[in-house]
Ligand code: SF4
Ligand code: SF4
């Protein structure tokens with residue numbers, strides 16, 4: 001049900017022949033004046049072939065990872081990973097789950113800004129954040145499934161009477177799949193519904209319209225849950241390290257870990273949504289809405305400053321400030337890690353810089369790297385069980401990790417082409433819908449023609 | 455002398471077992487009363503190891519291996535004899551030798567699970583695969599419940615649980631205080647039974663502690679810091695150590711008195727108590743969002759009625 005039916009391939013659309021169909025709505029999106037309306041007004045699918053060379057290249061990387069993952073699942077953990085009894089957690093948990101889901105927290109941070117703090121201008125980038133979150137969470141769950149040694153016992157997650165409710169890991173194990181497969185999936189459902197509606201028959205449309213009302217009725221309660229759950233498990237990911245106690249260096253080991261982990265996820269959520277939006281606009285040559293991007297950067301910068309505040313107050317309260325400036329391995333890491341988020345926070349406070357695309361992009365990338373460093377370091381680098389051992393992932397382990405990341409990118413890429421994910425000006429949407437109508441007409445005409453032949 | 459003392463200990467444990475039955479009723483009370491989520495064992499049993507008595511014969515190591523049906527780890531000796539380099543998935547118990555750089559100070563040390571009073575491993579284990587026995591306090595592993603997440607390895611402050619990295623169906627391997635032998639009626643675990651010098655003995659924790667303190671008292675200065683390691687470390691352990699060299703040198707970590715579960719769950723417990731706070735936060739969020747949603751929904755429908763595009767969620 002796409003462009004192939006009409007012989008017009010994806011990515012080859014000329015502007016719709018205006019004379020043929022006129023469905024441009026009487027409604028004028030800009031009627032209320034350009035001051036309230038952003039340039040980005042609606043999600044519009046990217047008009048490009050699905051299977052581009054880069055998608056295929058990424059799929060190859062993903063396939064390598066998946067084959068190795070299957071090999072791991074039919075064999076053992078030792079032969080494919082660098083994990084040992086001393087470093088019992090490797091990159092699948094510490095990077096794919098504990099670090100990358102922070103980048104996938106856009107669904108929480110942007111959603112909360114939009115719906116709880118009333119930032120209506122963020123609605124237009126919600127879908128980008130939601131698809132991104134879904135991809136990171138789903139691949140994170142796959143990583144968890146590959147990582148556990150006795151996955152066949154995981155069904156206990158469905159039996160609350162077997163839960164150890166005091167375990168942070170239990171919280172993660174229950175919350176994360178629930179969030180990804182139910183709440184995030186439902187949040188992403190309107191995109192699917194919309195596609196079905198535009199491509200569907202009148203019957204499909206009627207059915208979808210009937211479903212729309214109850215869905216919209218439940219929506220506020222759904223998204224409140226969709227903000228509650230990640231807030232819980234993103235903080236629990238930090239709480240996981242509390243129980244490791246003195247094995248985690250005192251610059252990182254603090255009762256504030258859950259709060260810091262959660263806030264850092266929020267920061268990365270903003271940061272990576274900016275990165276995704278700007279990269280997509282660059283790759284698919286779409287206009288950039290600097291107002292929205294700037295506002296996202298502003299929120300990110302404020303959050304970073306609060307986060308740094310919490311972090312240093314905590315160090316002061318625990319009396320560990322002295323360790324910051326010892327300039328040993330850990331203090332250096334700590335300083336770099338904080339600088340990676342502090343610099344962007346300060347630079348984005350400047351209105352001028354916050355409107356310069358290149359700077360916003362670089363600052364967002366820097367924040368994401370700093371945020372990922374914060375989430376990763378205490379799990380591995382400053383996790384020191386006091387042996388002469390160190391951990392470095394084995395090659396197959398790395399390939400699985402990369403494969404899962406590639407899978408997430410492919411997922412996002414295809415979603416951006418199939419669904420109205422990425423924001424665009426109103427006109428592009430009108431154009432897309434007009435083309436759709438042209439295609440529908442042509443398809444209809446063709447089927448009528450076929451019928452006549454029979 | 456030796457025999458009689460051992461018999462005395464056995465007798466003591468027999469008494470302990472009787473006491474355990476008697477205190478069974480008190481248990482329910484104690485579990486609900488403790489501020490920690492782990493039930494406190496009503497009649498904790500354990501080991502006492504004394505470095506000054508150990509001659510490094512490793513009889514306990516081989517006894518442990520055979521009592522637990524493990525394949526001896528002979529990798530380092532090219533298959534000649536059991537020679538584990540550390541605790542591992544085939545070694546629940548090991549004797550190590552510490553020698554100071556100038557060779558003037560040396561000590562053997564026996565390592566196995568400490569059977570913590572408030573075990574980090576069991577506190578973190580998502581499905582109670584590692585669980586503290588409410589009577590004996592022994593931390594045992596249940597393969598029916600374990601998902602193989604290895605969180606127990608990450609959190610154990612003594613680096614005890616080991617994982618079978620080379621197996622499709624991996625087990626978590628650690629000393630379970632020979633609970634299978636004790637359940638079958640044995641008087642003591644394999645390692646204490648095998649020890650020719652009573653360097654490691656078995657009994658009820660309070661009696662072992664009493665014994666250890668007696669040894670310190672009768673020869674002050676003989677033992678490091680004149681104290682028992684495990685009395686208070688990380689909330690206390692059921693395996694106790696007396697050492698003539700500093701504990702850290704024989705691999706016993708310096709730990710705070712507060713147990714790790716207590717540290718980790720201090721705020722967690724408040725936040726998640728009866729899920730009250732999450733529920734309240736949810737209610738507030740849902741309220742705010744619903745108010746905004748109503749407005750949004752109204753506006754969106756207006757636009758659609760005016761011939762505008764469908765609302766995108
Ligand atoms: S020593 Fe480690 S494995 Fe043994 S009970 Fe304590 S925390 Fe658990
Ligand atoms: S590996 Fe097994 S025993 Fe250890 S924490 Fe995970 S589920 Fe529990």
Ligand code: SF4
Nearest residue numbers: 518547629632643645
């Ligand atoms: S109690 Fe049993 S399992 Fe534990 S070290 Fe002794 S012999 Fe080994």
